[in-house]
Amino acid sequence: MRKPNLPSAVASIRHTSDMSEPPPPHRRRAHTRSRDLERYAGLFAGRTRVMRSSAMRDLMAVTARPEVISLAGGLPDTSTFPPKSFAAQMTRIAQASTAEALQYGPTEGFEETKDCILQVMGAEGMLPESDDIIVTTGGQQAIDLICKTLLDPGDVVICEAPTYPGAVPVFCSYQAEVVQIECDEDGMRVEELEGVLGRLADEGKRPKFVYSVPSFQNPAGVTMSFERRRRLVELARSHELLVVEDSPYGLLRYGGEALPPLYQLDGGDYVIYVGTFSKIFSPGIRLGWAVAPPPVMQKIVLGKQAADLCTSTLTQFFVREYFAEGLWQNYIEDLIEIYRRRRDVMLEALGKHFPPQATWTEPEGGLFIWATLPEYIDTSDLLAKALRDNVAFVPGQAAYIDGRGRNSMRLNFSGVSDDEIREGIRRIGKVIGEQVDLYGALTGEVPAAPRDEAADPGGDVLPFRKTGEAGQ
Amino acid sequence: MKVAVLKGGRSLERGVSLRSGARVEDALERLGHEALGLDVGADLVAQLVDERPDVAFVAMHGRGGEDGTAQELLEILGVPFTGPGVAACARCMDKILAKHALREAGVPTPDWFAFNETAFRELGAADTLDRMEERLGFPLVVKPSRGGSALGVKFAANPGEIPQALISAFSYDDRVLLERFVDGRELAVSVIGAEPLPIVEAIPTGDRYDFEARYEIGRTEFVCPAELEAGEAAAVTEASISAYRALGCAGFARVDLILGADGPQVLEVNAIPGLTDTSLLPQAAEAAGLPFERLVEQILELALEERAAATPRL
Numbered sequence: 001m002r003k004p005n006l007p008s009a010v011a012s013i014r015h016t017s018d019m020s021e022p023p024p025p026h027r028r029r030a031h032t033r034s035r036d037l038e039r040y041a042g043l044f045a046g047r048t049r050v051m052r053s054s055a056m057r058d059l060m061a062v063t064a065r066p067e068v069i070s071l072a073g074g075l076p077d078t079s080t081f082p083p084k085s086f087a088a089q090m091t092r093i094a095q096a097s098t099a100e101a102l103q104y105g106p107t108e109g110f111e112e113t114k115d116c117i118l119q120v121m122g123a124e125g126m127l128p129e130s131d132d133i134i135v136t137t138g139g140q141q142a143i144d145l146i147c148k149t150l151l152d153p154g155d156v157v158i159c160e161a162p163t164y165p166g167a168v169p170v171f172c173s174y175q176a177e178v179v180q181i182e183c184d185e186d187g188m189r190v191e192e193l194e195g196v197l198g199r200l201a202d203e204g205k206r207p208k209f210v211y212s213v214p215s216f217q218n219p220a221g222v223t224m225s226f227e228r229r230r231r232l233v234e235l236a237r238s239h240e241l242l243v244v245e246d247s248p249y250g251l252l253r254y255g256g257e258a259l260p261p262l263y264q265l266d267g268g269d270y271v272i273y274v275g276t277f278s279k280i281f282s283p284g285i286r287l288g289w290a291v292a293p294p295p296v297m298q299k300i301v302l303g304k305q306a307a308d309l310c311t312s313t314l315t316q317f318f319v320r321e322y323f324a325e326g327l328w329q330n331y332i333e334d335l336i337e338i339y340r341r342r343r344d345v346m347l348e349a350l351g352k353h354f355p356p357q358a359t360w361t362e363p364e365g366g367l368f369i370w371a372t373l374p375e376y377i378d379t380s381d382l383l384a385k386a387l388r389d390n391v392a393f394v395p396g397q398a399a400y401i402d403g404r405g406r407n408s409m410r411l412n413f414s415g416v417s418d419d420e421i422r423e424g425i426r427r428i429g430k431v432i433g434e435q436v437d438l439y440g441a442l443t444g445e446v447p448a449a450p451r452d453e454a455a456d457p458g459g460d461v462l463p464f465r466k467t468g469e470a471g472q
Numbered sequence: 473m474k475v476a477v478l479k480g481g482r483s484l485e486r487g488v489s490l491r492s493g494a495r496v497e498d499a500l501e502r503l504g505h506e507a508l509g510l511d512v513g514a515d516l517v518a519q520l521v522d523e524r525p526d527v528a529f530v531a532m533h534g535r536g537g538e539d540g541t542a543q544e545l546l547e548i549l550g551v552p553f554t555g556p557g558v559a560a561c562a563r564c565m566d567k568i569l570a571k572h573a574l575r576e577a578g579v580p581t582p583d584w585f586a587f588n589e590t591a592f593r594e595l596g597a598a599d600t601l602d603r604m605e606e607r608l609g610f611p612l613v614v615k616p617s618r619g620g621s622a623l624g625v626k627f628a629a630n631p632g633e634i635p636q637a638l639i640s641a642f643s644y645d646d647r648v649l650l651e652r653f654v655d656g657r658e659l660a661v662s663v664i665g666a667e668p669l670p671i672v673e674a675i676p677t678g679d680r681y682d683f684e685a686r687y688e689i690g691r692t693e694f695v696c697p698a699e700l701e702a703g704e705a706a707a708v709t710e711a712s713i714s715a716y717r718a719l720g721c722a723g724f725a726r727v728d729l730i731l732g733a734d735g736p737q738v739l740e741v742n743a744i745p746g747l748t749d750t751s752l753l754p755q756a757a758e759a760a761g762l763p764f765e766r767l768v769e770q771i772l773e774l775a776l777e778e779r780a781a782a783t784p785r786l
Contacts, residue, residue, distance in 0.1 A: 061487035065513075376636040381624055381643035384484055435639050441592045442635040 047153075047175050063392035069424040072392040074218065074367060075415035076279050080334060089321040097317060105313040107305045109135025109289070113316045116323040117289050120275065123329070124250050126264050128273070128291045134300055135311045139248055139276035139288035143167055145307065146209070146244055146272060146290065147174045149299045156200055156207040160188045162370070162399030162408070164218045164246065167211060171401075178401045179207070185361065187224025188212055190232045197239055209242040209272070214262055216249040216366025219399050219410035223364055226259050233262055236270040242296075246274045249366040251332055254340035256364040268293060277319060279367070280332050285315035339367070342413040346421045353429030355436050360411075367414040370396070372407060377435050379409045385435075391427040474506045475772065476525035476551070478542055481512035483534030484623055484644075492747035493531040499768040500529070512542065520549055527775055528553040529768070530744055535618060538744045539565035554775040556743045560720040564743035568617045568649055570719055574738055577718035579711055581738045582730075583608060584651040586617065589642055598635075604650055605631055613651045616644035627653065656732035659698055661712035662745060662753040664724045664767070665774050668709045669756035673698035694752065696759040704731065711736045723774045726753050 063070045093101050114130045121128060136142040143166075151157070153175035159167065161180030171178050179196060181188050193210070200207055210232070214224035224232070236243045245262040263273040268291065276288035292300060304310075322328060346369055350360055360371040373379065379395040386392060396408025409428075413421055439445070477500070479493025480486050493509060500507035510519055512532060520528070528551050530542055540561035546553045556564065563569050568586040575581060585604050591597035604612075614637035616624045624644035626637035634650075641648040658676075662669040675693040700708065712727040715738045719725075726745035729736045745753045757767040 061490070062482055062484060065482055376639055378636075378640050378643075381640040384623065385643040387482075387484065435643070438589065438592060438642060439635060439639055442598045442638055444598060 047173050062387050065390075068387065068390045068392050069416065069420045069427070070392045071411045071413070071416060071421070071424050071428075072394045073412050073415045075412070076283060076367070077335070077338060077415055078282055078284070080338065081282070081331070085322075085325070085327075089318060089325070092321055093314075093317045101314050101317045103313060105310045105316060107134075107301055107310050109133070109311055110313075110316050110320070112320045113287070114289075116319050117275065119323065119328075120251070120277075120280070121273075121291075124247075124258075124261055124264075126261055126273070128263070128268060132268065132291050132294065132297055134290050134292075134297060134304060135316065136288045136290060136304065137308060137311050138278060138283070138286045139246065139274050140166060140170075141304075141307070142274045142276075142288050142290035143170050143211075143244070143246065145300045145303045146274070146292075147171065147176070148303045148307075149296065150208045150242070151176050156205050157209060157211055158193065158196065158207050159211040160213070160217065160220070162219050162396060162405055163211065164213055165394070165398040165410075167246070168398070168401060171211075176208075177205070180401060183217065183220050183222055185222050187214055187217065187222050187228055188232070190224075190228040190235070193232070193235055197235070197241075207241060209244050210236065211244045211246065212262070213246045213248075215247055215259070216252065216363050216368075218248070218366065219368050219394065219396070220370040221361040221363030221366060221368045222370075223256075223259065229259065229262055229265055233266040233271065236266065241270065243271045244274060245271050248274075248276045248279045250275075251280055252336060252339060252367070253365040254336060254343060254363075263291065272296065280335070281319070281322065281328065285312075285318060287311065287315055287319055339414050342416070342418060342421060343369070345418045346411065346413040346425060349422045349425035350429075353426045355429070355433050357436055358432060367412055369411045369413065371409050371411060372396075373409070373432060374436065374439070375407045376439050377432065378406045380406070382409075382431060382435065385431045386428055389427045389431060391424045393428060473526045473772075474508060474523070475500050476508045476510055476520060476523060476528045477531055478510050478512050478516075478528055478537060479531045481532050481534075481536045481542075483532065483536050483538075484619075485534035488746055488748060489531060489533045489537065491749075492533065492751070495747055495749070495764070496529055496531050496768055499765045502765055503769055512537065516542070517545060517549065520546075520551060525551060527551065527772060529772065529775075530555050531747060533744055533746060535565070538742070539618065552775050552778070554771045555723040556719075556721040556725055560722065560725075561743045563719045564721070564725065564741045565618050566647075567615060567619075567740055568647060570741060571649070573718050574715055577714060579714045579718055579738055580734075580736060582652040582654050584649045586647060586649040588647045592638070601631065601634055608650060608652045611653045613653050614638055614641045615649050615651060616641045617647040617649060619644040654730045654732040654737050656730040656737075657698070659708055659729045659731055659736070660726055660752040660756070661709060661729065662724065662726045662756045663712065663716045663721070664757070664762075664770060666713075666716075668713055669753070669762075670697035670759045671700065671705060671708055672696040672752045672756050672759075674752070694755055696755050700731070704736075708736045711738055715741050722778060724753070724771055 062068065063072050111130065113135045114133045117133055118130065136145065147170050151174040155176050156179055157171050157176045158179045158181060161182045163180060181192050181196060183189065197207065212224065214229060216223055232243060235241070243262055247261060250261065261273070263271045273291040274288065277285060278288065290300060343363065347362060350369070350371065354371065357374045358371055360369050363369060380397055383392065383395055394410040396405030396410065397403065399405050399410070416424065477493050477497050479489050481489065483489065497507040497509050508523055508525060510516065528546050530537060530553050532538060532542060536542060538561060540558040543553060543558045543561055547558065563573055571581050571584055585608070587597050611627050611629045614626045614628055614634065624641050626640050628634045628637045638648060658674045660672045660674065673695045675695065708729060708731060711729060715727045716725055719741050721741065721743065726742045728739045728742065730739060745751060747754055754764050754767060757764070762770070
């Protein structure tokens with residue numbers, strides 16, 4: 001057979017089309033046949049089996065409607081950032097460094113960005129080496145890169161129960177086995193960790209790391225106590241186990257004493273720190289970072305290179321300009337004022353509108369309150385009812401791997417106005433109240449009156465400050 | 473032709489509807505029509521009046537679109553639309569009404585009892601729960617009367633699980649039904665015009681064919697045409713056509729059944745079945761040699777014929 005003569009083949013193609021005008025853009029063939037679907041399904045990697053979309057995601061599609069008061073978001077309020085300041089910073093970048101700002105940057109991130117990170121971490125009492133830092137595309141990428149570096153399929157990750165819902169799909173996509181340890185109002189019950197480690201050792205499983213959001217946890221709003229922080233760091237050291245400390249909200253404290261980050265207590269041997277500019281500046285710039293011991297960092301950098309070569313240069317320049325103004329801490333103080341008030345408004349509304357059977361956390365910082373309802377209320381179904389009253393929250397199930405959390409919900413107070421918080425909580429309280437009454441009618445039980453804290457059953461419930469019959 | 477594709481809205485199946493709608497728009501454009509996607513909201517009437525489409529393709533699922541609401545507006549505006557009319561939509565959407573209509577027409581459907589919230593709140597219906605157990609047995613299925621995609625559907629394995637299942641179902645509607653659980657094969661028969669398409673069998677890879685399994689590639693295995701004996705297939709098709717007629721459907725619809733030991737039982741009829749990549753109707757059409765674009769074209773033609781038949785021209 002003759003080899004195809006490429007130039008003439010091209011010429012013949014051109015010959016058949018109308019030479020006078022270029023061919024129209026070619027639309028892809030419609031992928032509508034079920035055969036196609038089967039073919040793709042056969043090509044999917046094993047890990048996609050555990051990468052799930054969910055009914056909840058579809059329900060969440062409704063929460064985006066403008067008439068819905070959404071307490072389901074996790075959004076910081078970016079509306080108070082001064083547009084003039086934004087314009088001035090962008091202008092300075094354009095005037096001084098257009099060419100560099102439009103160019104690739106180093107995989108680890110610019111030194112100037114790391115200087116900003118050192119300032120932020122310094123404000124919480126940490127002083128890492130600049131070489132130990134990598135700038136990432138949001139804190140989310142830092143979590144992904146850490147998993148990519150450390151996890152083989154079947155490896156164990158230990159995290160809080162409930163845990164950050166956004167971390168669950170990352171663990172799942174690396175096919176990790178996730179073990180959750182209950183939280184109470186002092187954060188993860190670290191005293192249970194030792195037993196869990198022993199049990200895993202008996203089963204021949206070695207956990208790779210403990211993932212924790214120790215301060216103002218997402219979603220529970222709780223903060224790990226000093227004692228537990230120290231104990232966690234000791235356990236990591238004695239078991240040669242890494243701890244991933246995810247701290248997006250550390251500087252957003254509205255009350256109580258500041259506690260040392262795990263990274264500071266450990267000195268950076270066994271703790272990998274994950275930070276972000278999302279909650280103290282802007283989530284839209286997608287800038288986060290990780291701090292890890294050098295051997296781990298080397299692998300993370302290789303992973304980052306494979307993932308996206310480098311973090312956006314333009315947004316790194318933006319952060320640099322923003323920090324050069326020297327007002328970043330003032331902006332955080334403004335945010336703290338706003339968020340503290342909104343938290344207080346939400347707590348007051350909860351006390352007024354939620355039935356006595358409900359309990360909730362009283363966070364000292366961060367963006368979220370976690371409320372727990374009687375166990376017979378499934379918050380995914382309740383969301384459907386709440387949406388009819390134009391209000392939304394995140395059902396607790398998203399924060400658990402194993403289907404627990406069905407009677408809890410996450411409520412965000414940072415991204416909504418005072419009035420929306422009051423009205424939103426009133427509406428949610430109303431639909432809960434209706435279900436509580438209905439349950440009473442169904443079972444013949446009169447809705448229970450508030451109980452004493454002493455009578456609280458404990459077990460795997462969160463013993464919150466608010467007294468009441470906690471859901472199991 | 474200018475075709476308005478009604479999709480989205482604020483039903484709980486908004487996400488699914490957006491996917492169905494997008495796929496229909498794509499097909500319409502390939503067919504050379506002008507597709508006008510409308511995410512249904514407060515400005516729907518204004519948009520329809522402004523745009524004056526030749527026909528509306530209703531790709532909405534759940535309340536507001538599948539229950540006859542949008543269809544009523546389209547009738548007032550004189551815009552021909554795809555799928556069943558107002559009355560059929562209202563009957564299909566409401567499982568309690570639908571089951572009564574099916575039973576009256578002699579179409580097999582599992583035994584059930586229906587309640588509204590008032591019955592429990594004010595009339596002491598809770599005291600009848602043990603009797604229902606005797607009549608329906610366990611496990612039984614608790615469903616909201618108007619709900620789609622298995623949202624709010626719970627199984628109660630014993631009497632203790634009924635109140636919690638009711639609380640979930642009442643989150644979606646103020647009327648619920650408790651239905652006898654029929655163990656068997658899950659089948660769906662789509663009907664276009666008056667013609668049945670090949671039977672699809674859904675074999676979930678997980679425990680049950682729930683909301684998530686419905687819309688994810690690879691979560692459920694579909695076999696079309698379903699491997700059935702000739703007698704079984706005929707009984708299933710016959711029950712489906714009878715159900716379609718009993719509820720007054722026109723244009724297209726999908727009948728969901730269980731094939732149990734005692735033959736087929738109709739669970740529900742979907743007036744506007746999903747048209748996403750993983751939906752059953754397009755798969756059945758495909759198996760019948762009807763590619764998606766032809767399917768869309770045919771549904772449009774049926775809508776226009778219906779219209780022509782309903783309004784005699786001078």
